[in-house]
Amino acid sequence: MLRGEGVERLGDVAVLDLDRRRRTGIPEVVLAGPKHAGEVAEIAGALLERTGSACVSRMRARHRRAVEALAADRGARLLAYGRRSCRLLASGAADPPLQGLVGLLAAGTSDLEPLAEARMVCEAAGCATTTALDVGVAGLERLFAPLGAMLAAGADALVVAAGMDGALASVVAGLAGLPVIGLPVSTGYGAGGRGRAALLSMLQGCAPGLVVVNVDNGVGAGAAAALVARRRAGGPFIG
Structure with a gap:
């Protein structure tokens, strides 16, 4: 109501x-x-x-x-x-009880600020988080161990932050049977700079289960992931 x-x-x-x-x-x-x-x-x-x-x-x-x-x-x-x-x-205030786990992945160090924004929202909404940094497609071998650890830990949703070509989001969505929130980041430069190429790449991705928020929208990515994770974990839809 x-x-x-x-x-x-x-x-x-x-x-x-x-x-x-x-x-x-x-x-x-x-x-x-x-x-x-x-x-x-x-x-x-x-x-x-x-x-x-x-x-x-x-x-x-x-x-x-x-x-x-x-x-x-x-x-x-x-x-x-x-x-x-x-x-x-506030002094004496407790964090909300944790329900659900969100895995957060950053393609590069330059993508950390929007991902940190997403982590803030997830934790404020009562979700546990785990983060992997600098696991982009330029060195894809860096991805497998942290992604595997997130899946083994029972992650309920994933947020993938990537600038430049934004390819990491599609790769993760093709490997993990979880909802993936693509977070394009404005770290790219040149013709597809300011996140444009990353946004279009994620929107055009063919891997199922990938949905995309706007460029640098860490709040939106975190909110979507938290709601999905809490629901998958059996928590209430509302706080």
Whole structure:
């Protein structure tokens, strides 16, 4: 049932969706990039106070400083995910119970930030994660051991982050009998740069079970993977 509960106006800055995690299974994420540092801190602080946690994505240096100051002032735990994403947990707040396992794979070191964003969302949604880095198709032998370990551990869904040609997502989907979320990354350059070639390659892939989010959309990839993983693990669809 759709309801309008859990909505709270925060001055002229934001309208907080406090009920989002219960309604959808995925908590609200504060997109820092286009906002002033003070706005990010105000919104994150309000979420922290009302819900016990806050997720922030696409931070720049000024946002990170503001969020770190907020955490220190509130006595909150700050969990960093790469350089640009973080979670805040209020003092005494517990992580949600873990349901499901998401495997995260990055083709190259340059693909880590969007993948870290996806990991943040998965863990905030109550999924365990395991990560393999620098396993792209330029050295395919690097992929087999970590992918095999993820499958042996009972992974319920996979997120594959890749820039350049984006080929890793199709390869993984052809090897693993799991839902694979392709996360094209804007690390490529030249004619197909800024993730265009990676996005089109993943969309055009012939391996079954591969679905694709937009370029650099780690939040979307993490949310999709978490919902699939929790459902496969027998958890509730909503939080």
